[in-house]
Amino acid sequence: MQDNHDRKWPGEPASPKGRVWQDPTRAVHGGPRPCDQRGLINPPVDRASTIIYDSVEAYMDRHQGLYDEVIYGLYGTRTTFALAEAVSELEGGCNTVITSSGTSAIALALTAFVAGGDHLLVADCVYGPTRKFLTDVLARFGVEVEYFRPDIGAEIAGLCRSNTRLIYMETPGSQTFDMIDVPAITAIARSRGILTALDNTWATPLFFKPLAHGVDISLASATKYLSGHSDCLLGTMTAASDAVYRQLKDAAARWGNCASPDNCYLVHRGIRTLDARLERHQRTAATLIEWFAQQPEVVAVRYPAHPADPGHAIWKRDFTGASGLFGVQLDGLTPPETSSFFNEFSLFQLGSSWGGFESLAVPAWPAPIRDFPNGEADGALIRIHAGLEAPQDLIADLAAAFARVRALRGRGQAS
């Protein structure tokens, strides 16, 4: 067999460093060039625990390579670093740490920078498990967590203390889709030397660039849109500076967090079609929302791209698109109406997570965990993920669900 090690592979697309591509091109070509991975278009899957060294000197020095070399499987193989490079290019970041899940990325980013006695400011609309981590874990280590209203803007200055270490955001917020004025908050954080982190899972770096808006750490559950196929879990932490990257990488190493190379490969492959998928998710979401808005049972739609949404102005100013996840507030469903609505769909499925190719519909109950409920207790909040199916088929499925609820209500009035 011919040994291909010395073969010269075609070098284009050109050097990834400093290239001036648009995001769709970056998604398609992001990461190492084919010529740097023996002609392969996507990175090879390198599975490893042990990595061997050719001298005792190199072995003794190996830990200096933690941040950018393959030194031990736990800290990443070529497959991991390739994905980190592709994500960094999209986020416009200095470097990225890939973690085992979105939840682990959040937990690691929070623990990397805080210590007992520190004060943490957290947006009230964060993902439920983020809140559980803060309450169940960080609080036990003596970190003081204070939640702020998502619409606080520059008034966050009034909550900052001398021991405030980090401001943590997520926008649009989980379940209620609240928009946060990110530049107003990062301006104050920077002037006081407070770090900021933001969960960018909903928008992906194609529709929002946290680092360009002053955020220090952009976090994502790559399980959602980056993967796009509902079959793997991964998280990303992208840093604005090398110092922040190193601290994140140290945290992942010390906690023993490992991203599976197979999942890194799947997510890298998913990123190739991210732009095309998101365009379709966005278009279908707009079609479904237009339909929902015409149903008399619909009290409100929660989607910042919708002109009636309270966060629309901020979304329009800072974001370049909207993904396929939104909330629909109904006028209230009785338990039998809820069962009939959700249990008999033919296409929409009931399940956690989102961002895959398939449509989902789940009930949401954010009020019990919020410090500042904003009306979500009235009526029934439904979270919809607009998948890649034909919009007409999705609308037929939704129309049947509304018809079932109307039939139950008609029967109630008749008796």
Ligand SMILES: *Cc1c(COP(=O)(O)O)cnc(C)c1O
């Ligand atoms: C799903 C989700 C996460 C957690 O991601 P996993 O990969 O499932 O751990 C974090 N943040 C947001 C906004 C999410 O929707």
